[in-house]
Amino acid sequence: xxxxxxxxxxxxxxxxxxxxxxxxxETASHxxxxxxxxxxxxxxxxxxxxxIIRHAYGGAPGDIVVQLGxxxxxxxxxxxxxxxxxxxxxxxxxxxxxxxPGGLGTHFIxxxxxxxxxxxxxxxxxxxxxxxxxxxxx
Amino acid sequence: MNVDTREMNGWVVxxxxxxxxxxxxxxxxxxxxxxxxxxxxxxxxxxGVVYIDSSGIASLVEAYQMARxxxxxxxxxxxxxxxMRVLQLARLDKVFAIADSLDAAxxx
Numbered sequence: 001x002x003x004x005x006x007x008x009x010x011x012x013x014x015x016x017x018x019x020x021x022x023x024x025x026e027t028a029s030h031x032x033x034x035x036x037x038x039x040x041x042x043x044x045x046x047x048x049x050x051x052i053i054r055h056a057y058g059g060a061p062g063d064i065v066v067q068l069g070x071x072x073x074x075x076x077x078x079x080x081x082x083x084x085x086x087x088x089x090x091x092x093x094x095x096x097x098x099x100x101p102g103g104l105g106t107h108f109i110x111x112x113x114x115x116x117x118x119x120x121x122x123x124x125x126x127x128x129x130x131x132x133x134x135x136x137x138x
Numbered sequence: 139m140n141v142d143t144r145e146m147n148g149w150v151v152x153x154x155x156x157x158x159x160x161x162x163x164x165x166x167x168x169x170x171x172x173x174x175x176x177x178x179x180x181x182x183x184x185x186g187v188v189y190i191d192s193s194g195i196a197s198l199v200e201a202y203q204m205a206r207x208x209x210x211x212x213x214x215x216x217x218x219x220x221x222m223r224v225l226q227l228a229r230l231d232k233v234f235a236i237a238d239s240l241d242a243a244x245x246x
């Protein structure tokens with residue numbers, strides 16, 4: 001990803017998820033994504049930000065940097081937080097044959113995105129989640 | 139998000155509209171669970187839901203589990219396209235009782 005089309009810092013709070021979703025939807029649409037792709041990316045970003053709020057920060061105050069850009073036919077999303085590094089081995093979707101309320105967010109992310117990886121964060125940051133969605137040409 | 143509740147033919151119709159996300163799903167959960175504790179038959183109208191996330195789906199799952207234990211009914215009817223997409227992603231479209239309309243929900 002060259003210069004991201006969206007590069008904004010948001011407070012890691014549930015009431016700001018709405019702002020994050022709208023910023024991501026507007027940018028993804030501007031970058032040429034279909035309505036369906038926009039919906040998928042918005043869901044993935046929202047769920048990933050929830051994980052940062054609930055698990056990485058554990059409800060404590062913090063910030064999330066949301067970056068979004070296009071690299072040829074790939075929409076690249078990066079979410080950067082400043083929480084302690086997460087144990088990546090513990091971030092995995094649960095089996096769907098169990099009917100229980102929680103644990104669906106990671107499944108949604110992996111279902112709608114083509115690539116999901118924790119990558120080396122920039123200096124001073126805690127974690128960086130990179131997600132990629134292929135953009136189909138109309 | 140808006141939550142509207144009304145009585146209809148002995149059922150409670152809970153209409154959710156707008157964005158059901160982490161900020162608002164605790165309200166939905168509390169409301170539905172109160173009705174489940176009262177063992178009411180409930181139809182949840184999701185036709186006005188433009189966005190629902192895993193926390194919103196979790197509220198519906200918890201209420202559905204309570205309904206099964208209590209012997210009362212919980213039916214989703216009708217459902218917006220975006221809410222149905224998320225239910226399908228969770229493979230829950232075959233688990234929940236789903237109807238095309240409120241009339242169909244109450245007749246089932």
